[in-house]
Amino acid sequence: MSASASTIIVGDKHVELPVKSGTIGPDVVDIGKLYAQTGKFTFDPGFTSTASCESKITYIDGDEGILLYRGYPIEQLAEQGDFLETAYLMLFGQLPTSAQKADFDYRVTRHTMVHDQMNRFFQGFRRDAHPMAVMVACVGALSAFYHDSTDISDENQRMIASLRMIAKMPTLAAMAYKYTIGQPFVYPKNDLDYTSNFLRMCFAVPCEEYVINPIYARALDKIFILHADHEQNASTSTVRLAGSSGANPFACIAAGIACLWGPAHGGANEAALKMLTEIGHPENVQKYVAKAKDKNDPFRLMGFGHRVYKNYDPRARIMQKTTHEVLNELGLKDDLLEVAVQLEQIALKDEYFIEKKLYPNIDFYSGITLKALGFPTSMFTVLFALARTVGWIAQWAEMIEDPSQKIGRPRQLYVGPDRRDYVAIGQRG
Ligand SMILES: CC(=O)SCCNC(=O)CCNC(=O)[C@H](O)C(C)(C)COP(=O)(O)OP(=O)(O)OC[C@H]1O[C@@H](n2cnc3c(N)ncnc32)[C@H](O)[C@@H]1OP(=O)(O)O
Numbered sequence: 001m002s003a004s005a006s007t008i009i010v011g012d013k014h015v016e017l018p019v020k021s022g023t024i025g026p027d028v029v030d031i032g033k034l035y036a037q038t039g040k041f042t043f044d045p046g047f048t049s050t051a052s053c054e055s056k057i058t059y060i061d062g063d064e065g066i067l068l069y070r071g072y073p074i075e076q077l078a079e080q081g082d083f084l085e086t087a088y089l090m091l092f093g094q095l096p097t098s099a100q101k102a103d104f105d106y107r108v109t110r111h112t113m114v115h116d117q118m119n120r121f122f123q124g125f126r127r128d129a130h131p132m133a134v135m136v137a138c139v140g141a142l143s144a145f146y147h148d149s150t151d152i153s154d155e156n157q158r159m160i161a162s163l164r165m166i167a168k169m170p171t172l173a174a175m176a177y178k179y180t181i182g183q184p185f186v187y188p189k190n191d192l193d194y195t196s197n198f199l200r201m202c203f204a205v206p207c208e209e210y211v212i213n214p215i216y217a218r219a220l221d222k223i224f225i226l227h228a229d230h231e232q233n234a235s236t237s238t239v240r241l242a243g244s245s246g247a248n249p250f251a252c253i254a255a256g257i258a259c260l261w262g263p264a265h266g267g268a269n270e271a272a273l274k275m276l277t278e279i280g281h282p283e284n285v286q287k288y289v290a291k292a293k294d295k296n297d298p299f300r301l302m303g304f305g306h307r308v309y310k311n312y313d314p315r316a317r318i319m320q321k322t323t324h325e326v327l328n329e330l331g332l333k334d335d336l337l338e339v340a341v342q343l344e345q346i347a348l349k350d351e352y353f354i355e356k357k358l359y360p361n362i363d364f365y366s367g368i369t370l371k372a373l374g375f376p377t378s379m380f381t382v383l384f385a386l387a388r389t390v391g392w393i394a395q396w397a398e399m400i401e402d403p404s405q406k407i408g409r410p411r412q413l414y415v416g417p418d419r420r421d422y423v424a425i426g427q428r429g
């Protein structure tokens with residue numbers, strides 16, 4: 001028996017819907033409760049109040065603006081740690097000793113090369129392809145190269161897959177960048193640290209020595225730490241859902257990259273910089289704030305708002321400080337920073353933003369720093385994906401190791417037609 005457009009089935013009864021079918025409003029919550037009471041399921045579009053798993057990796061207190069990785073405050077990790085140390089923490093649950101760190105760095109470094117056939121794979125793309133499209137494809141393609149080593153029931157195989165994933169992301173990301181600008185690929189140089197190696201693969205050119213600028217390396221490493229994990233965000237949930245069927249982990253990460261790309265999620269860093277560029281001058285800010293408040297205008301302030309943070313995103317605070325530091329240290333001035341600061345100040349005093357608890361998120365300031373480091377806008381979400389790979393793979397491994405893990409399979413509230421009989425094509429009205 002199916003429900004009509006205005007009813008739902010509870011037990012064996014049709015129950016009138018309290019709202020028009022398909023409408024998502026406060027009354028729908030009652031339907032969810034109704035379902036829960038009958039022992040069926042809850043109706044929770046967007047999973048606003050559904051926990052899908054237990055996790056020991058990341059803790060967020062959205063009301064207070066607190067973010068902890070394995071119990072450590074993001075502020076401390078960003079100021080005092082480095083990205084591979086954070087990766088170790090994500091994977092193993094503890095900060096490494098010096099010996100463990102050296103061993104981990106060595107093990108990651110051993111896997112930075114990609115198969116030579118990957119070079120040919122790249123040649124199939126248009127030069128103007130978006131680097132996120134290229135990343136979805138290339139990371140997915142890793143599953144074809146490493147399917148042999150991904151018996152996910154074997155702990156060692158899972159670890160090798162994790163190390164390969166973390167190690168190869170910078171190489172692929174740099175290749176995606178070089179390909180779009182028509183320069184030859186630069187191979188990894190493994191006596192460099194993770195982030196410096198990545199910078200060199202992106203910015204070294206043939207016949208010229210590339211000198212790592214420590215300001216760039218430190219700033220980018222910090223940005224990677226800030227992006228490493230964020231519990232069950234859309235892309236991580238995608239990785240877990242794909243992985244819940246036992247799929248190849250490289251394919252699961254490719255699914256996560258695809259999800260991250262959207263402007264409501266990681267793609268907001270690219271969209272935010274484009275928005276700031278379009279605003280162009282602090283005196284235009286008010287106009288854009290008004291647009292964002294207008295219910296008849298789909299425009300939103302990119303880099304503003306968050307599903308969980310109803311307070312300032314702690315990463316945005318660190319990002320804002322880093323942006324100022326990097327521009328000062330490099331002796332640069334970017335007018336977009338003035339626009340961003342003005343936008344934040346006006347929005348935070350505005351009734352609409354106060355009432356809806358909309359604050360800058362991590363994507364609001366990151367673009368200005370990445371621009372100062374020399375990355376084009378189209379690479380911003382790729383850098384996010386590079387860093388988030390650590391969280392994705394740690395969450396994937398945690399899920400595989402969880403004895404209560406089941407295939408992810410949400411239910412739906414059917415609001416389509418009742419059963420009806422097939423009518424031959426010539427007899428349809
Ligand atoms: C790394 C990350 O993924 S961080 C998020 C990056 N994304 C962005 O910065 C894009 C802009 N922000 C948004 O679109 C949203 O705030 C999201 C997607 C981040 C969160 O979405 P949700 O939790 O589903 O909130 P939802 O979309 O229901 O918004 C709640 C209300 O605030 C308003 N709102 C939310 N964000 C914004 C915004 N950036 N500008 C203007 N209004 C906004 C909505 O219009 C809605 O208003 P209503 O209640 O009157 O309908």
Ligand SMILES: O=C([O-])CC(=O)C(=O)O
Binds near residue numbers: 233306
């Ligand atoms: O947690 C979220 O929904 C989005 C986010 O900030 C992230 O993935 O970093």
